[in-house]
Amino acid sequence: MDPLLMVQQQIKSALELTNHEPIVYELLAEPKRFYDFMFPVRMDNGSIRLFKGYRSQHNDALGPNKGGLRFHDSVSAEDVKALSAWMTFKCALVGLPYGGGKGGVVVDPKELSPLELERLSRAWVRAFHNEIGQFRDIPAPDVNVNQQVIAWMVDEANIITSSSQNAHFTGKPLDLGGSRGRIQATGYGVSYMVRKAAEKIGLDLQGATASIQGFGNVGSNSAVMLAGWGVKVVAVSDMQCCVHNPEGFDVAALKEYSDAGHPLDEFPGVTVLPRESLFELPVDILVPAALEGAITKDNAKKISCKILCEGANGPTTPEADQILLDKGVFIVPDILANSGGVIVSYFEWSQNLYGHYWDLDMVLFEEEKMMLQAFDLVYEKMTTRNIKNMRLAAFIHAIDRIAEVMKLRGWY
Numbered sequence: 001m002d003p004l005l006m007v008q009q010q011i012k013s014a015l016e017l018t019n020h021e022p023i024v025y026e027l028l029a030e031p032k033r034f035y036d037f038m039f040p041v042r043m044d045n046g047s048i049r050l051f052k053g054y055r056s057q058h059n060d061a062l063g064p065n066k067g068g069l070r071f072h073d074s075v076s077a078e079d080v081k082a083l084s085a086w087m088t089f090k091c092a093l094v095g096l097p098y099g100g101g102k103g104g105v106v107v108d109p110k111e112l113s114p115l116e117l118e119r120l121s122r123a124w125v126r127a128f129h130n131e132i133g134q135f136r137d138i139p140a141p142d143v144n145v146n147q148q149v150i151a152w153m154v155d156e157a158n159i160i161t162s163s164s165q166n167a168h169f170t171g172k173p174l175d176l177g178g179s180r181g182r183i184q185a186t187g188y189g190v191s192y193m194v195r196k197a198a199e200k201i202g203l204d205l206q207g208a209t210a211s212i213q214g215f216g217n218v219g220s221n222s223a224v225m226l227a228g229w230g231v232k233v234v235a236v237s238d239m240q241c242c243v244h245n246p247e248g249f250d251v252a253a254l255k256e257y258s259d260a261g262h263p264l265d266e267f268p269g270v271t272v273l274p275r276e277s278l279f280e281l282p283v284d285i286l287v288p289a290a291l292e293g294a295i296t297k298d299n300a301k302k303i304s305c306k307i308l309c310e311g312a313n314g315p316t317t318p319e320a321d322q323i324l325l326d327k328g329v330f331i332v333p334d335i336l337a338n339s340g341g342v343i344v345s346y347f348e349w350s351q352n353l354y355g356h357y358w359d360l361d362m363v364l365f366e367e368e369k370m371m372l373q374a375f376d377l378v379y380e381k382m383t384t385r386n387i388k389n390m391r392l393a394a395f396i397h398a399i400d401r402i403a404e405v406m407k408l409r410g411w412y
């Protein structure tokens with residue numbers, strides 16, 4: 001499903017349960033600003049290749065636009081618009097002073113040499129630097145963008161502006177003003193939300209089973225935290241395959257193996273299954289942590305889990321959402337479940353602006369506190385309104401907050 005239609009449907013469903021004026025839908029259904037641009041990069045063989053870039057600044061009522069930048073060969077304008085909208089609602093939900101942004105470049109970075117990747121990253125900044133800034137739009141890493149890419153981008157922006165500020169990007173390496181804990185933040189946050197959901201449904205995490213779709217930053221870090229609490233992670237998947245071990249993986253060893261660049265299917269003692277099989281294995285906890293639209297009406301019918309905690313953005317289509325709700329699955333929606341990343345990005349930005357840096361314990365403590373508060377708030381909204389739907393409750397809370405500020409600003 002087109003992710004933009006998906007987010008628009010989510011906004012409509014939430015607005016049906018509120019008394020906001022119809023213009024609130026118009027203000028939220030499309031980004032306030034959307035950029036679609038081509039930029040040239042010199043390849044190693046001397047030729048010039050043109051790349052397509054998108055950046056969406058969805059809504060800046062609450063503060064500067066904040067959101068990741070994705071390098072992916074299938075990224076589209078609709079993906080970027082939808083992802084920026086989810087950022088707006090996520091930031092509003094957890095109480096951050098940000099609006100939503102997102103960017104993408106149509107490229108498979110694996111096809112580029114390291115030097116080409118550096119030139120691409122710097123060229124993106126040259127093409128777009130007028131629109132970013134610490135109080136305007138603050139990019140961060142998303143899929144296939146790592147700390148090194150962000151470091152090149154910070155450097156290029158500093159060269160252009162003759163400055164050494166670093167609060168205009170987050171997800172930076174530690175020595176360039178990054179925050180401790182940023183790498184683990186999203187995955188750990190997903191686990192905190194699994195633990196809260198388990199408390200609510202009376203599931204003992206010790207010995208509970210989990211499957212994780214996507215074993216990158218978010219999936220692998222949430223798996224590590226869950227395993228530390230006694231959860232048996234029995235299946236994980238990536239682009240290539242699904243690996244299964246009914247006894248539960250040694251997750252730390254699997255992560256180390258995968259981080260070192262080894263394929264999951266060569267990890268000792270695994271049964272290798274087709275990628276899609278992950279959704280057919282009955283488990284207590286399912287964490288989609290790959291890309292949007294992974295859980296559809298077709299595979300949702302086969303899913304058997306008690307908790308679905310959305311590490312990825314937009315992994316569940318609205319039809320699949322309804323199927324899982326009807327089955328009684330407790331769903332922790334993306335805008336809550338994966339908010340740990342932007343929360344620690346906010347800590348990074350604040351630390352940069354203050355020039356004072358926190359230790360890891362403080363970062364993780366503050367992240368957990370904010371996420372638990374947000375969970376309680378959404379759960380309370382869900383129960384007081386008797387809507388049995390955490391996603392709807394989360395959207396209602398986020399939209400109420402943004403609508404109020406848009407009204408104060410005189411946008412309607």
Ligand code: NAD
Binds near residue numbers: 141144313
């Ligand atoms: P990543 O690139 O580190 O990892 C993505 C993983 O998904 C890889 O293991 C990849 O092989 C796998 N994958 C891709 N397509 C797949 C498929 N069809 N089936 C199974 N596995 C597949 O990316 P990430 O940073 O972990 O981000 C994952 C998701 O989480 C994205 O939706 C992203 O927008 C979202 N997210 C990330 C952060 C963050 O801080 N990194 C924050 C919030 C949300």
